Amino acid sequence: MSFLRFGYVSGPIIGALWLFVLSTTVSITMSFATGDPFRPSLWASLFCGVILGGVATTANAMPMKAGVIGAVVFILTLVGFGPIVMETSAFNGVVAALILAAAMGGSMAKIMDKCPMGPLTRHEMEEVWIRFLTGFGYIFFTAIVLIPFYVMVMTSLKSQAALLQNPLDFSLDIDKGWALFRSYQELFRDFNFGTYMWTSFYVSVLTVLITLAFSVPGAYAVARLQFKGRAAFSRSILLIYMVPMIVLALPIYIAFSVTGLRNTILGIVLIYPVTTIPVALYMLQGYFRGLPAEVEEAGLMDGLNRLQVIWKITLPLALPALASVSLYVFMIAWNEFLLAFMLLDDPSIFTLTRGVAMLNSSEIPREHLMAGAVIATIPVMVLFLGLEKFMTKGLTAGSVKG
Amino acid sequence: MTVASPPKGTGPLQRREARLAWMLLLPTISIVSLVVILPLLAIFWISFKPIGLADLRPVTPVVREDLRNAGDPDQAIRYRVQNRSQDTPIENVVFTDTIPEGATLGILPPDCSLTGAELTCVIGTLEPRDRLTFLIPVTLEGDLEAMEDALEDDTEAAATGEADSILTNTEFTVANFVRVFDANEFWTVMWATVFYTVFGTVGALVFGLFAALLLNKSFKGQGILRGLYLFPYVAPVIAVAFTWVNLFDPFSGSANALLVQMGVTVETINFFGQRPLALIMVTVFEIWRYFPLSFLFILARMQSIDTDMYEAADMDGASPFQKFWYLSLPMLLGILSVLFLLRFIWTFNKFDDIFLLTGGNAGTRTLTVNVYEQAFAISNIGAGAAVAVVIFGCLLLFSFFFFRFISREEGL
Numbered sequence: 001m002s003f004l005r006f007g008y009v010s011g012p013i014i015g016a017l018w019l020f021v022l023s024t025t026v027s028i029t030m031s032f033a034t035g036d037p038f039r040p041s042l043w044a045s046l047f048c049g050v051i052l053g054g055v056a057t058t059a060n061a062m063p064m065k066a067g068v069i070g071a072v073v074f075i076l077t078l079v080g081f082g083p084i085v086m087e088t089s090a091f092n093g094v095v096a097a098l099i100l101a102a103a104m105g106g107s108m109a110k111i112m113d114k115c116p117m118g119p120l121t122r123h124e125m126e127e128v129w130i131r132f133l134t135g136f137g138y139i140f141f142t143a144i145v146l147i148p149f150y151v152m153v154m155t156s157l158k159s160q161a162a163l164l165q166n167p168l169d170f171s172l173d174i175d176k177g178w179a180l181f182r183s184y185q186e187l188f189r190d191f192n193f194g195t196y197m198w199t200s201f202y203v204s205v206l207t208v209l210i211t212l213a214f215s216v217p218g219a220y221a222v223a224r225l226q227f228k229g230r231a232a233f234s235r236s237i238l239l240i241y242m243v244p245m246i247v248l249a250l251p252i253y254i255a256f257s258v259t260g261l262r263n264t265i266l267g268i269v270l271i272y273p274v275t276t277i278p279v280a281l282y283m284l285q286g287y288f289r290g291l292p293a294e295v296e297e298a299g300l301m302d303g304l305n306r307l308q309v310i311w312k313i314t315l316p317l318a319l320p321a322l323a324s325v326s327l328y329v330f331m332i333a334w335n336e337f338l339l340a341f342m343l344l345d346d347p348s349i350f351t352l353t354r355g356v357a358m359l360n361s362s363e364i365p366r367e368h369l370m371a372g373a374v375i376a377t378i379p380v381m382v383l384f385l386g387l388e389k390f391m392t393k394g395l396t397a398g399s400v401k402g
Numbered sequence: 403m404t405v406a407s408p409p410k411g412t413g414p415l416q417r418r419e420a421r422l423a424w425m426l427l428l429p430t431i432s433i434v435s436l437v438v439i440l441p442l443l444a445i446f447w448i449s450f451k452p453i454g455l456a457d458l459r460p461v462t463p464v465v466r467e468d469l470r471n472a473g474d475p476d477q478a479i480r481y482r483v484q485n486r487s488q489d490t491p492i493e494n495v496v497f498t499d500t501i502p503e504g505a506t507l508g509i510l511p512p513d514c515s516l517t518g519a520e521l522t523c524v525i526g527t528l529e530p531r532d533r534l535t536f537l538i539p540v541t542l543e544g545d546l547e548a549m550e551d552a553l554e555d556d557t558e559a560a561a562t563g564e565a566d567s568i569l570t571n572t573e574f575t576v577a578n579f580v581r582v583f584d585a586n587e588f589w590t591v592m593w594a595t596v597f598y599t600v601f602g603t604v605g606a607l608v609f610g611l612f613a614a615l616l617l618n619k620s621f622k623g624q625g626i627l628r629g630l631y632l633f634p635y636v637a638p639v640i641a642v643a644f645t646w647v648n649l650f651d652p653f654s655g656s657a658n659a660l661l662v663q664m665g666v667t668v669e670t671i672n673f674f675g676q677r678p679l680a681l682i683m684v685t686v687f688e689i690w691r692y693f694p695l696s697f698l699f700i701l702a703r704m705q706s707i708d709t710d711m712y713e714a715a716d717m718d719g720a721s722p723f724q725k726f727w728y729l730s731l732p733m734l735l736g737i738l739s740v741l742f743l744l745r746f747i748w749t750f751n752k753f754d755d756i757f758l759l760t761g762g763n764a765g766t767r768t769l770t771v772n773v774y775e776q777a778f779a780i781s782n783i784g785a786g787a788a789v790a791v792v793i794f795g796c797l798l799l800f801s802f803f804f805f806r807f808i809s810r811e812e813g814l
Binding site for chain 2: 027031032037038040123126130137144145146149152155166170213217220221222226228233235238240243245246250251252254255257277306331334335353356357360366369370373376377380381384388
C-alpha cells in the first residue's frame with residue numbers, strides 16, 4: 001500500500017470515491033423526497049472526483065479550496081455533465097446541485113486537510129483515509145437505519161395505488177390535511193386498534209410487575225446470600241436464558257390447548273413473565289452485587305431483618321436499576337410476537353403485535369399494515385428516547401438477549 | 403482448658419441465611435421449572451410419540467338424538483352414538499338423557515334403563531369410526547311440535563367414555579427422528595441454519611465494531627446518533643420485518659425501483675423469493691437488526707479503556723491504525739468473544755425474523771422455523787418436537803463452550 005503515501009495518489013482516489021458516495025446519497029435523498037428520477041453517474045463522479053481530489057491536495061487555504069470544489073460541482077451538475085443525472089424541475093435540480101456542491105466542497109477540503117501533494121508520512125496518509133472512512137461510515141449507518149423507518153412512516157400516509165405507480169414517490173400532498181392519516185383513522189375505527197393498544201399496554205405493565213415481584217427476591221438471594229448451589233443456580237439462569245422460545249412454545253401450546261388457557265389474556269399474562277424473569281434476575285443480580293454490602297450490614301446491626309433490609313435499603317438504592325429492568329422488560333413484552341401469534345386467535349383480545357400480524361393479508365392495503373407498524377413502534381420509541389439513559393444502561397447491564 | 407478451634411460445618415446463622423435464600427428463590431424456581439423444565443421434558447416425551455395436531459382434541463363419544471316418524475304409531479326417539487376418531491377406541495361409553503314430562507317410553511333396549519326421568523344406556527367399548535343407533539318407541543301427550551322441541555333441543559343427551567390419549571399412553575416410536583434426519587431437506591435446513599448463524603453473528607459484530615469506532619469520540623450530536631443507531635433493535639420485530647418486506651417487494655418496493663432507476667438492474671429482483679438471495683437477505687436483516695446491540699457493548703468497553711495507553715502510544719509515534727490494531731483490538735477481544743458466543747446462540751435460536759420475512763420459503767428454513775413448519779404447517783407435532791430436541795442438543799453443546807469461556811471472561 002506504499003503507493004498511497006503520496007498526496008497525488010491518495011487525494012484523487014479519495015476524491016473519486018467520496019464524490020461517488022455523495023452523489024449516490026444526494027440522488028437517493030432527492031428521489032425519496034421528490035419522486036423524480038435522480039441518478040448518480042459513475043463515470044462522471046469518478047472523473048470529476050479525481051480532479052477535485054487533486055485540487056484538494058493543493059497548498060491553498062481551506063475555504064478557498066472548498067469554494068473552488070463546490071463551484072465546479074455546482075456548475076457541472078447544472079450543465080448536465082455532473083455526478084448526478086436528473087430529470088426534474090429546475091428548482092429541484094438547483095437544490096440537488098446546491099446540496100451536492102456544499103457537501104462535496106466542505107467535506108473534501110476537510111478530509112484532505114493538511115495533506116500535501118507530495119510524499120506523505122504514514123500518519124498523514126492514515127489520517128486522511130480514516131477521515132474518508134469515518135465520513136462514509138456516518139452516511140452508511142445513518143442511511144441504513146433511517147431508510148426503513150422513513151419508508152414505514154411514508155407508506156402509511158400514502159395510498160397503495162399511488163405507490164404502485166411510482167414506488168419512489170414519497171412526497172406528501174399537504175393539501176389533504178388530516179385525510180393523510182386516513183389509514184390510522186380506519187385502524188382505530190374499524191380494526192379495534194385502540195383496544196389492542198390497551199391490551200398490549202396492560203399486559204406489558206402486568207408482565208413488568210410480576211417479573212419484578214419474582215426476580216427481585218431471587219436476584220437478591222443470588223447476589224448477597226451464601227448458600228450451597230449458588231454458582232450452579234446463577235449458571236442455570238443463564239442456561240434457561242438460552243433456550244429458544246419456539247422449543248418451549250410447542251409444549252406450552254399443547255398444555256394451554258388441553259387446559260383451555262389458550263386464547264385467553266390470562267394465559268398470556270402467565271407466560272410472558274416467565275420469559276422475562278431470567279433476564280431480569282440476571283440483570284438485577286449484577287446490580288445488587290455492585291451495591292456496598294456495608295450499608296446493608298449496618299441496617300442488620302440496627303435490628304432490621306433481611307426482608308426489611310431489602311425493602312428499606314437495597315430497593316431504594318437500586319431504583320435506577322429497577323427502572324432500566326422495567327423498561328427492558330416492558331420492551332420485550334410489548335414487542336413479543338411469537339407467543340401472541342400462537343396462543344391468540346380471538347380478534348377481540350389481540351395484543352398490538354398480533355393485531356399487526358393480522359393486517360398482513362392481501363385483502364388489506366399496504367398502508368394499513370405500515371400504519372399498524374408505526375402504531376406499534378411509536379410507544380416503544382417514545383419510551384426509549386425519553387429514557388435513553390436507563391435504556392442503554394439496562395441493555396448493557398446483562399442483556400444480550402434478542 | 404479447652405483449645406479454641408474454628409467452628410466446623412455450617413453454624414445456625416449460616417443455615418438461617420441459606421434457608422432465607424431458598425425461600426426467596428422458591429417462587430422463581432417453581433415458576434421457571436413449571437414453564438421451562440416441564441415443557442422441555444414434555445418435548446422429549448412428545449418427540450417419541452406419533453402425534454399430530456388433530457390428536458390434541460380429546461377423543462370423546464358424540465351422541466345425537468332426534469324424533470323419528472313423528473305422529474305415526476311407530477314413532478320413536480333415535481339416539482346415534484359415534485366415535486369419530488380414526489384409530490382410538492373409546493371404553494366404558496355411557497350416554498344419558500333426561501326424558502321430558504309428557505313423554506312415555508315404550509320397551510327399552512336391553513342396555514338401557516330408566517330411573518325417574520333419567521335414561522341411561524351402557525354401551526361399553528366403541529371401536530374407531532363405530533356408530534350405534536338406538537330406537538326407543540315413545541308416546542307423546544299434548545302438542546306434537548312442542549314435545550318434539552322438548553325432546554330434541556331442551557334436554558341434550560350427553561355421552562361419556564374413556565379413551566386412551568396418545569399423549570399419556572406408552573406407545574413410542576422413533577419415526578419422528580427418522581423423518582427429521584432422513585428427509586432430504588434436513589441438510590438444506592442445516593446449511594441454512596449454519597449460514598444464517600455464522601454470517602449473522604459475525605456480520606453483526608463487525609458492523610457493531612465499525613459503528614462503535616465511529617461514535618467513540620465526543621462531538622455534537624453524538625448522543626442523537628447513538629440513539630438513532632439503536633432504533634433497529636428497539637423497534638418491534640413485526641414492524642421492521644414487514645417494512646423490509648414492503649421495501650424489497652418486487653412490484654411496489656422502493657428498493658427495486660431505486661435499483662432500476664440507478665441502472666443497476668433492468669428487471670426487478672425478488673429479494674425474498676428466490677434462492678439463494680432470500681437466505682442472504684434474511685442474514686442481512688439479522689445483521690441490520692442486531693448490530694446495535696454489539697455496537698452498544700463494544701462502545702461501552704471502548705469508553706472504559708484507559709486513555710493513558712493511547713498517550714503513551716502517541717509518544718512512541720504509533721499511527722492511528724497501529725493504535726487500533728495493537729491497543730484497542732486486544733482490549734476488545736474479551737467482549738468480542740463473549741458477544742460472539744452469546745449472539746451465536748441467540749441467532750441460532752432466532753425464529754420470528756425469518757418467519758415474518760419469508761415464512762421459511764426459498765431456502766430460508768432454519769432449524770427453529772422447521773419446528774413450526776413440522777408442528778403446525780404439516781400438523782405433525784411429534785416431528786416438530788423431534789426437531790426441537792435436535793436444537794436442544796446443539797444448544798447444550800454451545801453452552802458447554804460458553805461456560806468454558808465465560809468463566810475466563812467474567813466481564814459480562
